[in-house]
Amino acid sequence: MTNEALEQRLLKHQIKPTAMRMLVLNHLNKTSAAISLKALYDDFYPADRITLYRTLKIFEEKGLVHSIDDGSGAPKFALCEAACDVKEHNDSHIHFHCEKCNKTYCLQKFDIPDIHLPKRFIQKEVNLLVNGICDQCAA
Amino acid sequence: MTNEALEQRLLKHQIKPTAMRMLVLNHLNKTSAAISLKALYDDFYPADRITLYRTLKIFEEKGLVHSIDDGSGAPKFALCEAACDVKEHNDSHIHFHCEKCNKTYCLQKFDIPDIHLPKRFIQKEVNLLVNGICDQCAA
DNA sequence: AAAGGCTTGCAATGGTATTGCATTTTAAGC
DNA sequence: GCTTAAAATGCAATACCATTGCAAGCCTTT
Numbered sequence: 001m002t003n004e005a006l007e008q009r010l011l012k013h014q015i016k017p018t019a020m021r022m023l024v025l026n027h028l029n030k031t032s033a034a035i036s037l038k039a040l041y042d043d044f045y046p047a048d049r050i051t052l053y054r055t056l057k058i059f060e061e062k063g064l065v066h067s068i069d070d071g072s073g074a075p076k077f078a079l080c081e082a083a084c085d086v087k088e089h090n091d092s093h094i095h096f097h098c099e100k101c102n103k104t105y106c107l108q109k110f111d112i113p114d115i116h117l118p119k120r121f122i123q124k125e126v127n128l129l130v131n132g133i134c135d136q137c138a139a
Numbered sequence: 140m141t142n143e144a145l146e147q148r149l150l151k152h153q154i155k156p157t158a159m160r161m162l163v164l165n166h167l168n169k170t171s172a173a174i175s176l177k178a179l180y181d182d183f184y185p186a187d188r189i190t191l192y193r194t195l196k197i198f199e200e201k202g203l204v205h206s207i208d209d210g211s212g213a214p215k216f217a218l219c220e221a222a223c224d225v226k227e228h229n230d231s232h233i234h235f236h237c238e239k240c241n242k243t244y245c246l247q248k249f250d251i252p253d254i255h256l257p258k259r260f261i262q263k264e265v266n267l268l269v270n271g272i273c274d275q276c277a278a
Numbered sequence: 279a280a281a282g283g284c285t286t287g288c289a290a291t292g293g294t295a296t297t298g299c300a301t302t303t304t305a306a307g308c
Numbered sequence: 309g310c311t312t313a314a315a316a317t318g319c320a321a322t323a324c325c326a327t328t329g330c331a332a333g334c335c336t337t338t
Binding site: 069071094096099107109110113114115116117118119120121122123124125126127128129130131132133134135138139 | 208210233235238246248249252253254255256257258259260261262263264265266267268269270271272273274277278
């Protein structure tokens with residue numbers, strides 16, 4: 001992804017494109033798995049941890065990434081689908097956590113099936129986390 | 140639930156029935172919503188927090204309760220279905236978190252629908268968390 | 279060049295999970 | 309019942325992660 005493309009993507013989400021933010025966005029864009037703050041920190045060492053924290057925070061707030069809680073203790077982050085924006089997240093896909101390699105993937109193509117709830121329960125948002133073994137590790 | 144019944148239930152799960160454990164089990168049994176360690180601590184004050192922590196821990200390990208991560212930051216705990224035991228958890232139901240009252244319920248009667256995964260992904264365990272408004276709060 | 283606003287970096291705080299260890303309680307054998 | 313071993317409890321301490329406060333730096337606008 002070119003610098004211009006990165007910049008455009010940030011601007012589209014009303015995020016001021018700083019160097020740090022473009023680096024982080026580029027990094028997120030390159031990897032297929034979701035990434036934790038700690039992992040991001042390791043990859044960007046010796047960049048400041050708090051800055052990375054706030055970078056992810058604002059990305060999330062502006063609908064550029066969504067956070068995934070895969071039960072590993074710390075949330076992980078992954079780029080949103082194109083449909084997401086500042087006003088609304090729309091990440092209705094399955095999240096898969098591999099218990100072998102510990103990676104967490106957004107299965108963008110795999111929608112969450114319809115849910116049946118008891119009478120008078122109102123559904124707003126659904127999180128579906130599947131634990132198991134990913135294709136790489138199953139090989 | 141009688142003391143004998145509580146005791147039997149603990150023994151069935153290979154948990155030594157101490158006073159504390161029976162109290163906690165009774166408490167879990169009385170409430171329909173899942174409970175966090177902190178809330179349990181508040182309810183049992185001035186009992187020791189660590190003891191309660193370890194009580195929940197062993198309950199979980201022995202298949203008497205399961206933990207639910209509803210995104211509130213701290214896991215909550217609820218009694219397992221009767222089918223669970225020391226060897227295997229089997230809590231394949233929807234968890235519902237009400238954003239109004241912040242309570243989290245096990246919808247025992249509402250099974251998780253079948254999931255479609257990409258080729259060669261192996262599914263082991265599924266967590267389905269629905270956020271929304273519960274029947275009480277919707278009224 | 280000056281001023282204001284946003285970003286960054288460092289320090290500090292806060293909450294929760296977890297472990298170590300000494301003491302108490304429980305269960306078992308005699 | 310008494311003794312002893314194992315398990316549970318209570319307290320202190322540690323560790324981890326998220327989050328905030330504040331001062332310094334950067335960038336834009338005038």
